[in-house]
Amino acid sequence: MKISNIIITAAIGIGLLSGAIFTKPFGLSDEDRACYETAVSLQYAADNIGFTDFYLTDYPVSVCDGKNDYVLISNGNSYDVVKRAPVIETLAGTIYEVDGQYEVIVPARSLMKSLVGVIGETWNENEQAAMIWHEAFHCWQMSNYEDNIVSILGENSFEDDSFGGALINSQYTENPKAAELFRKQLVLLSDCIGEKDVDIIKESIVKYKKLDEERLSLLSEDTVCLEKYYTRVEGTASYVEACICKSQDANRYESEYQSRLAEYSEGSEKYYTLGRSQCMLLDKLDSNWKTEYDFSDDLIDLIYEKLGV
Amino acid sequence: MLECKNLIKTYKTKTAVNDLSFCVNEGEVFALLGSNGAGKTTTIKIILGLIKANSGTVHIRDGVRIGYSPDTPYFPPFLTGYETMEYYAAVGKIPITQRKSQITSLLEIVGLSADKIKVKDYSKGMLQRLAFAQALLGNPELLILDEPTAGLDALGRIEIIKLIGELKESGKTVILNSHILSDIEQVCDRGIIMNKGVQLGIWEKNADNAGQSLQEHFVELIGGADE
Amino acid sequence: MIALIAFKEKIRRKVFFAVFALAALITLIFSTGAATVTINGESVTDYKILMPTMLTVMNAASCAMAVALSLNTIPKEYERHTNQLIFIRGVSQSRYRIQLAIANITASLVSHAIFFSGLAVYIITSKNPSELLWAVPSYMYSGIGIVIVSLCTTCLSIVFSEMAAGVISVVIMLIGVFYPMIELLKGIAGGLSGKIFKALLFVLPNLHGIQSAAGCLITEHTFDLHIMFVALFYVYLFALGIILFRRKED
Numbered sequence: 001m002k003i004s005n006i007i008i009t010a011a012i013g014i015g016l017l018s019g020a021i022f023t024k025p026f027g028l029s030d031e032d033r034a035c036y037e038t039a040v041s042l043q044y045a046a047d048n049i050g051f052t053d054f055y056l057t058d059y060p061v062s063v064c065d066g067k068n069d070y071v072l073i074s075n076g077n078s079y080d081v082v083k084r085a086p087v088i089e090t091l092a093g094t095i096y097e098v099d100g101q102y103e104v105i106v107p108a109r110s111l112m113k114s115l116v117g118v119i120g121e122t123w124n125e126n127e128q129a130a131m132i133w134h135e136a137f138h139c140w141q142m143s144n145y146e147d148n149i150v151s152i153l154g155e156n157s158f159e160d161d162s163f164g165g166a167l168i169n170s171q172y173t174e175n176p177k178a179a180e181l182f183r184k185q186l187v188l189l190s191d192c193i194g195e196k197d198v199d200i201i202k203e204s205i206v207k208y209k210k211l212d213e214e215r216l217s218l219l220s221e222d223t224v225c226l227e228k229y230y231t232r233v234e235g236t237a238s239y240v241e242a243c244i245c246k247s248q249d250a251n252r253y254e255s256e257y258q259s260r261l262a263e264y265s266e267g268s269e270k271y272y273t274l275g276r277s278q279c280m281l282l283d284k285l286d287s288n289w290k291t292e293y294d295f296s297d298d299l300i301d302l303i304y305e306k307l308g309v
Numbered sequence: 310m311l312e313c314k315n316l317i318k319t320y321k322t323k324t325a326v327n328d329l330s331f332c333v334n335e336g337e338v339f340a341l342l343g344s345n346g347a348g349k350t351t352t353i354k355i356i357l358g359l360i361k362a363n364s365g366t367v368h369i370r371d372g373v374r375i376g377y378s379p380d381t382p383y384f385p386p387f388l389t390g391y392e393t394m395e396y397y398a399a400v401g402k403i404p405i406t407q408r409k410s411q412i413t414s415l416l417e418i419v420g421l422s423a424d425k426i427k428v429k430d431y432s433k434g435m436l437q438r439l440a441f442a443q444a445l446l447g448n449p450e451l452l453i454l455d456e457p458t459a460g461l462d463a464l465g466r467i468e469i470i471k472l473i474g475e476l477k478e479s480g481k482t483v484i485l486n487s488h489i490l491s492d493i494e495q496v497c498d499r500g501i502i503m504n505k506g507v508q509l510g511i512w513e514k515n516a517d518n519a520g521q522s523l524q525e526h527f528v529e530l531i532g533g534a535d536e
Numbered sequence: 537m538i539a540l541i542a543f544k545e546k547i548r549r550k551v552f553f554a555v556f557a558l559a560a561l562i563t564l565i566f567s568t569g570a571a572t573v574t575i576n577g578e579s580v581t582d583y584k585i586l587m588p589t590m591l592t593v594m595n596a597a598s599c600a601m602a603v604a605l606s607l608n609t610i611p612k613e614y615e616r617h618t619n620q621l622i623f624i625r626g627v628s629q630s631r632y633r634i635q636l637a638i639a640n641i642t643a644s645l646v647s648h649a650i651f652f653s654g655l656a657v658y659i660i661t662s663k664n665p666s667e668l669l670w671a672v673p674s675y676m677y678s679g680i681g682i683v684i685v686s687l688c689t690t691c692l693s694i695v696f697s698e699m700a701a702g703v704i705s706v707v708i709m710l711i712g713v714f715y716p717m718i719e720l721l722k723g724i725a726g727g728l729s730g731k732i733f734k735a736l737l738f739v740l741p742n743l744h745g746i747q748s749a750a751g752c753l754i755t756e757h758t759f760d761l762h763i764m765f766v767a768l769f770y771v772y773l774f775a776l777g778i779i780l781f782r783r784k785e786d
Contacts, residue, residue: 357623359620
C-alpha cells in the first residue's frame with residue numbers, strides 16, 4: 001500500500017473518531033434539562049392539587065445516565081447542576097436520602113427511551129416530567145410524614161420492592177377469589193367517581209366495604225400490610241402524577257389514567273390504581289381532604305368517614 | 310522466460326509440490342505431465358502467484374504479460390461470450406479502442422461467435438474455448454493452459470492443439486498442463502513428468518529417448534515411482 | 537466493473553423476490569390499519585406511534601437481508617475460482633474484495649430502498665405527505681446501519697466459513713437491533729454477565745440507535761451528528777477489515 005494511501009486512510013479514521021468524540025454529548029443533556037424545566041413549570045398544577053407546601057424545587061432532582069448523576073438543585077429562578085458518581089443504580093424513578101435530604105433520582109430521558117423502546121413504546125418529555133413529580137411527591141411524603149409511613153409496615157421489613165411484588169402475586173395466585181373481588185371493587189370505585197348522586201355513591205361504598213372485608217380475610221397479614229403501604233404511598237403519588245399529566249396532555253391523561261381506573265394489574269401496580277381511584281373519589285366528597293391527610297389512615301377509611309359508612 | 314527453483318508447497322500433512330525445479334525457454338511449449346494429484350495445478354498456481362510456495366523461487370522475465378486458462382472455468386452465467394470478454398478486457402485495463410477488435414478476432418479464433426448466447430447455455434467445450442479466448446486477451450507473451458482440451462470432442466481437441474501450435478509459431482511461450490499424452494507429444498517441445506509432487510524426469514521431443522514413446526517413458530517413470 | 541458484475545449477479549437471485557414480497561406485505565399490513573400496536577392492553581393506531589414501529593420492522597428486515605445478500609459473495613468467488621482470472625490481471629486481493637463489498641453494499645441498499653418505499657407508501661396513506669421529504673434523508677441515515685451490517689458480514693465471510701460467518705453476523709445484527717434490551721440486561725445482570733454485556737455494548741454497533749435517529753428525522757426533524765459519526769467510524773473499521781483480512785489459501 002502506498003504511503004499516501006496509508007496517510008489518507010489514517011486521516012479518515014482519525015477524522016471520524018474525532019467527530020464521534022467531539023459530538024458526543026457531555027454533561028447533562030439538553031433534553032434532560034428541558035424535562036426538568038418542564039417539570040418545574042408545572043408547579044401551578046401541583047399547587048392546584050392541594051397538598052400543603054408541596055414544591056418540586058424543595059428537592060434536588062438527580063438525573064442518572066448510567067455513568068454519572070447530574071443533580072439539579074434549584075436556586076430561586078434558576079438551578080445549578082452538580083455532577084457526581086451515581087449513588088444507586090436504578091432503571092426507574094426512585095428517591096434516595098443523601099446527606100440527610102431526600103432526592104428524586106430518575107434515569108436520563110435517553111435511557112428511559114431505550115428502556116421502553118425495548119417493548120415498542122415511546123417516552124416523551126411530558127412522561128419524564130410526570131415521573132419527576134411522582135418521585136418528588138415521595139420526597140415530600142418522607143420529608144414530612146416519614147414516621148407515619150414507616151409505621152404502616154409495622155414490625156415487618158419489606159425493603160425489597162421485588163419481594164413485596166412477589167408476595168402479592170403469590171397471594172392472589174393462591175386466592176383467585178381475592179383477585180375477582182379486587183376487580184369488582186375497582187369497578188365500584190370507578191362508577192362512584194363518575195356518579196353525581198351521593199346516595200348512590202354511598203350504596204356502592206357499602207357494597208365495596210363488604211367486598212373489601214371478604215377479600216382481606218383471604219389474604220395474609222403481611223399482604224394486607226403491604227396493601228395499606230402501597231395504596232397510601234404509591235396510590236397518592238400515582239394520583240399526583242395523573243393530575244400533573246392532566247394539566248399537560250388531556251388525551252394522555254384519558255388513555256393512561258382515567259380510562260384505566262377499573263383495570264386490574266399484577267403485582268403492586270393494582271394498588272397504584274386503587275389509591276388513585278380513592279383519591280379521586282375523596283376529591284368528590286371533600287376537596288380539602290389533602291390539606292389534613294398525614295398518611296396515618298387508609299384512604300378508604302377517610303371515604304367511609306365522609307360517607308358515614 | 311521462466312525459472313522455478315526448488316519449489317516446495319505443503320498443505321498440513323500433504324506435500325503437494327516437493328523440490329521442483331525447471332525452466333521454460335522463450336518460444337517453446339512446455340508440458341507439465343502427470344496423473345491426477347501430481348501437483349501440476351499447484352505448480353501453475355505458484356507460478357501465477359495465486360498461492361505462495363513454502364520455499365523456493367519463481368523467476369519470470371520482467372515485463373512479461375501472462376494469460377491463463379483454468380481447468381474448470383466459471384464465468385458469470387448471465388453474460389454472453391462477448392460480454393464476458395469485455396469484462397475481462399476491462400479488468401485487465403485493455404484500452405477501450407482496442408477491445409472490440411481484439412474480442413471479435415479472439416472469439417473467431419477459438420470458434421465462438423459473438424452472438425447473444427448466454428454463458429449459462431454454453432456447453433463444456435464452449436466454456437473451454439471461452440477460457441482460452443480470455444487467456445489471449447492483451448496479447449500475452451506467456452500462456453499457461455490448464456487442461457485446455459478437457460471436455461472437448463475430438464475435433465475440438467484438434468483445433469485447440471493446432472491453435473497452440475500457431476501460438477508457438479507466433480513466438481509465444483506456452484506452459485501446458487495436460488494428462489492427454491498424445492496432445493503433449495504432438496505440440497510440446499519439452500516437459501517434466503511429475504508424480505505426487507515429485508519431479509520424476511524430463512522429456513524432450515527431439516531428444517534421444519532410447520526409442521521410447523512418451524507414453525512408454527511416462528509409464529516407466531510413474532510405475533517405478535509407485536513401486 | 538467487478539462490483540457491477542457481482543451486483544448484477546446478486547439482483548438476479550430469488551432473494552430479491554422475497555424482498556419485494558416482504559416489503560409489500562409489511563406495507564399492506566400497516567397501511568390498511570391491520571397493524572396495531574398494543575400498549576397496556578389497548579390498541580393504538582396513531583401514526584406517531586405506528587410509524588416508528590414500522591420503521592423498526594423495516595429496518596430489522598433490511599438488516600436481515602443485508603446479511604443474506606452479503607454472506608456468500610466472497611466465499612463463492614473463491615470456491616468457483618473466479619478470483620484467479622482477476623488476480624492474474626494485476627488486481628490486488630484487497631481491491632477485489634473491496635469491489636465485491638461494494639456490490640454487497642449496493643444490493644443491500646437497494647433492498648433497503650424497497651423496504652423504505654413501503655414506509656413512504658404508509659406515510660402517504662396515513663395522510664402525512666409533508667413528512668415524505670424527510671423520508672429521503674432518513675433513508676440515507678438508516679442506510680449507514682445497513683452498510684455496517686453488509687460490511688461486517690462481508691468481513692466475516694473472508695475469515696470464517698459461510699455458516700460460521702452467517703451465525704456470527706446474525707448474532708451481531710440481533711445485538712445491534714436489540715441494543716436497548718442488552719442495555720437493560722446489563723443494568724439488571726451483575727458480575728461476569730454484566731461485564732460481558734458491557735463489553736458487547738462497547739464493541740458492537742448500536743443499530744437500534746441509528747434506526748431511532750433516522751426515525752427522529754421523520755418525526756421530530758432532528759439530526760443526531762454523534763450517532764452518525766460513530767456509525768461512519770464502524771463503516772471505516774469494517775472497510776479496513778476487508779482490506780487487511782486475509783483469506784486462507786485454496
